Amino acid sequence: MARRLKTFVHVGGNPYGPDDEVPPEVAEQIGEHAWEDDSGEAGDEPTRVGYDDPRTSPTSTGEAPPRSGRGSGIDAWRRFAEQHEVEVAADASREDIIAACEAAGVVEREE
Template identity: 55%
Template sequence: MTRQLIAYVHVDGVPYGPDDKVPAKIAERIGAHAWTNGDEQVEVSTPTGGGDGLKSEAPPRTGRGSGIEAWLAFAEQHDVGTDSDMTRDDVIAACEAAGVIEPDQPKE
């Protein structure tokens, strides 16, 4: 019996999906609710940057989980071009420019 993810999850900013082989050390960190035993048919929506597919949620802009790795993985999922010279803020700006996320609104 093999376990299979029922949806996409991010661990340390790295996305894992139903068709991915998840390393044992990573699998230990994913809750039981995210797995199926592989015998059941699972309907999975692949995150995409447009169309009728589901978009994965953007990482937070500040605080835990807001690092450049998370933003690079998010940008890659949504086909937003990045390069090695970009900072986290550059990646966020590129996602905004591509229309993948809304521009950050200053708090009043």
């Protein structure tokens, strides 16, 4: 049975969604929790969390994510850092990513 993504994920800085064909080498990097069986039945809608499409979220416009509330998670900050070519470790926390963005001068320090 074919599989499809339940929601949007990012691999290597590239977004993939329920309607995208995911290359095999990318699919290997995505956890089982992100997949569902593609039954092909009409009316099945993928579960979407947060913004419907990360390609149109506030960070896709170059705007920094909020520091609290909706859209302030680690994925949003990691995407923002990647867009601004700020290097962060793969295991960096959200706070580490924000600090790196501050150090690179792409966001102002919050006092």
